[in-house]
Amino acid sequence: MKHLPTMIFCLMLFVATECSHYRTKIHTKDGDKQRFEEKPKIGKIQEKCHGPCFSPSNCTEPCARPFHGEIGFTCNQNKWQKSTETCTSLSVEMLFKDLNSASRLSIAAPSIPLHILDFRAPEPIESVVQGIRKNCVQDYACIVNVVKSSEATSGNIAFIVEILKNISTDLSDNVTQEKMKSYSIVANHILDTAAISNWAFIPDENASSDLLQSVNVFARQLHIQNESENIVDEPFIQTKGFYLNHNTSEKSFRFSRNINNTTEDILGMIEIPKHELWKLPPNTSQAISIAFPTLGAVLKEAHLQDMSLPRPANGLVLSVVLPERLKQILLTFEKINKSRSARAHCVGWHSRKRRWDEKVCEMTSDTRNKVKCRCNYTNAVMSFSILMSPKSIDNKILDYITCIGLSVSILSLILCLFIEAMVWSRVVVTEISHMRHVCIVNIAVSLLTANVWFIISSNFSKKAQDHNWCVAMTFFSHFFYLSLFFWMLFKALLIIYGILVVFHRMMKSRMMAIGFVIGYGCPLIIAVTTVAITVPEKGYVRKDACWLNWDNTKALLAFAIPALVIVAVNLLVVLVVAVNTQRPFIGSSKSQDVAIIRRISKNVAILTPLLGLTWGFGIATLIDGTSLIFHIIFALLNAFQGFFILLFGTIMDHKIRDALRMKMASLKGQPRVAENASLSPTNGSNLMNR
Numbered sequence: 001m002k003h004l005p006t007m008i009f010c011l012m013l014f015v016a017t018e019c020s021h022y023r024t025k026i027h028t029k030d031g032d033k034q035r036f037e038e039k040p041k042i043g044k045i046q047e048k049c050h051g052p053c054f055s056p057s058n059c060t061e062p063c064a065r066p067f068h069g070e071i072g073f074t075c076n077q078n079k080w081q082k083s084t085e086t087c088t089s090l091s092v093e094m095l096f097k098d099l100n101s102a103s104r105l106s107i108a109a110p111s112i113p114l115h116i117l118d119f120r121a122p123e124p125i126e127s128v129v130q131g132i133r134k135n136c137v138q139d140y141a142c143i144v145n146v147v148k149s150s151e152a153t154s155g156n157i158a159f160i161v162e163i164l165k166n167i168s169t170d171l172s173d174n175v176t177q178e179k180m181k182s183y184s185i186v187a188n189h190i191l192d193t194a195a196i197s198n199w200a201f202i203p204d205e206n207a208s209s210d211l212l213q214s215v216n217v218f219a220r221q222l223h224i225q226n227e228s229e230n231i232v233d234e235p236f237i238q239t240k241g242f243y244l245n246h247n248t249s250e251k252s253f254r255f256s257r258n259i260n261n262t263t264e265d266i267l268g269m270i271e272i273p274k275h276e277l278w279k280l281p282p283n284t285s286q287a288i289s290i291a292f293p294t295l296g297a298v299l300k301e302a303h304l305q306d307m308s309l310p311r312p313a314n315g316l317v318l319s320v321v322l323p324e325r326l327k328q329i330l331l332t333f334e335k336i337n338k339s340r341s342a343r344a345h346c347v348g349w350h351s352r353k354r355r356w357d358e359k360v361c362e363m364t365s366d367t368r369n370k371v372k373c374r375c376n377y378t379n380a381v382m383s384f385s386i387l388m389s390p391k392s393i394d395n396k397i398l399d400y401i402t403c404i405g406l407s408v409s410i411l412s413l414i415l416c417l418f419i420e421a422m423v424w425s426r427v428v429v430t431e432i433s434h435m436r437h438v439c440i441v442n443i444a445v446s447l448l449t450a451n452v453w454f455i456i457s458s459n460f461s462k463k464a465q466d467h468n469w470c471v472a473m474t475f476f477s478h479f480f481y482l483s484l485f486f487w488m489l490f491k492a493l494l495i496i497y498g499i500l501v502v503f504h505r506m507m508k509s510r511m512m513a514i515g516f517v518i519g520y521g522c523p524l525i526i527a528v529t530t531v532a533i534t535v536p537e538k539g540y541v542r543k544d545a546c547w548l549n550w551d552n553t554k555a556l557l558a559f560a561i562p563a564l565v566i567v568a569v570n571l572l573v574v575l576v577v578a579v580n581t582q583r584p585f586i587g588s589s590k591s592q593d594v595a596i597i598r599r600i601s602k603n604v605a606i607l608t609p610l611l612g613l614t615w616g617f618g619i620a621t622l623i624d625g626t627s628l629i630f631h632i633i634f635a636l637l638n639a640f641q642g643f644f645i646l647l648f649g650t651i652m653d654h655k656i657r658d659a660l661r662m663k664m665a666s667l668k669g670q671p672r673v674a675e676n677a678s679l680s681p682t683n684g685s686n687l688m689n690r
Helices: 017-026 092-096 128-135 141-148 154-170 177-191 193-201 207-220 396-427 431-461 467-500 508-537 557-585 590-610 613-622 628-639 641-651 654-667 675-679
Strands: 007-014 028-030 033-035 058-062 070-076 079-085 228-234 237-244 251-258 265-272 285-292 317-321 328-334 343-350 355-357 361-366 370-376
Touching (some): 092 141, 154 207, 251 285, 265 285, 265 317, 328 343, 396 641, 396 654, 431 467, 557 613, 590 613, 641 654
Antiparallel strands (some): 007 317, 007 343, 028 033, 251 265, 265 328, 328 370, 343 355
16 A cells, blocks of 8 residues: 655744743753753663863763663853763663573664664674564564663663664564554653653754654554554554545544643644545545654754744644545644744654754644644655765755756757667768767666656655665666766777777777676676665665665665766866867967867867766765755756757767758758768867767
């Protein structure tokens, strides 16, 4: 069953001076860390740093037994204040020791950062996933009691978030209602109001976003059994599901939960309008929604444009997984703070940007007690900068550039191939000219095919991913983009061959064989090897897009390294061409110097897209945290590469223009001009056409 990516919505509070009492009740600020007034019920794990405190010094202290890890302190106004904490009492060994004492599992799972555990196991490392598969495949209940009995320290919270991420990644292929309940009980433990203050001290600032993403990924694979179900009903996480089809009357999810120990429950409702349900196919689909009473306080705030106003979540956080065709839902939030001065905004959580986004929702009504919102989801392709960027960049400007650029490129490449087919017999009169046009045709075919696969996979990645299909589409995109670069490399080698080898010419059949081995053989070896190494561990593709993984396996390097090495080699070829163009005219007059500069500039302009030099900007996109402007430049230059190939590789070639004129003249029945004089190579022919 296909679903859209999960949408997460919340009501944000914009308050002036009158709501200071509310802010104190919910959270206070200590530096950049937000924390709740209510203290979690945990053991004593904190020790103050010894010695004088001078800003901006830092110190660390080990956690008190039985916890492993350390506590970090920062000096602020001559007082030591806790900044980070990795104290944990949980371990993989503890999770499963009572179930199977015969098998010793290592204390550290491979996907759980060792800095959280402060321990290196001398034995081979085993994972939480392996322990679950061995001891509790049916419902994960074997880890529930151990987790529930653990203290809610920052280290334990981080450990549990990693457990939930591992389960969502590796054990979400057949999610039953029993698995969803066990999974939610584990998540509920670290969403307790008593644990909220400790989220602020987890070294990984993305832990809360990772938790939300993991729960949604897991819920997306849930298959409900009855027509309507209350699947999970924990204090801090609720899950409900419905069956839907185009004949279903208007559906709604209603949630009610107590927040911050108030006397009244806070309500939240998700409605699917009738006109949206008409879009569904006759066969049955399902919709699943999750409510989080406390997650709004945990998620990072302060991401909106106006940083001067406090923005606590002023209602439940609601997450919904909808059938593919549904684009709009209605949400009703009851306000936690019902102050007259509390201005509310409807927002959606952007999982990739890890922030609230005001653009996906609009407010339809706002009363003192409730707010109604209309939220939309629009599908868009991946931005083109993802090809060399370790992280998926979600930006509307990049999306527009990618959509327009790829559309123009595809049309340009089709026209390029059509022109080549029309003039082929007239322009391939020597071995070098034949191979030159073979290169252009294969560059165009590779780029055209790669762009088509990129569009398909980027649209696919916006929907619920089928892992095998995603792997297949990523493989083809990877292969054809590599083919593009290797054919550009062969063209560069052909140019060097034409410059340096004057009196000896290689047989056309041998050059063809070398070209196809380089152009398609090398990319195939790289692509197949990358799949073989990374797919068994599910490290080939990204979680949020159908493209090469970076976080786990660095599979992206199997594209970035060959591409950038080829760009570097081709840049040297362009320099050789520039020097060779200048050499015969050393000592010439100023007018001839101007002609030389023009000729060099023309050759460089022609070779830049044909040899892929614009992909050199991919170095900037590989750097984490690089400015958006580099992603925009990269997308502009390379999304339109097909157009540049048509312009510089085909239209600006005077022999192709001459051949086109003769072809059109022959079609009109006009006398043919002598072709041999204009099309046969001469000693004075342009270097680029050799």
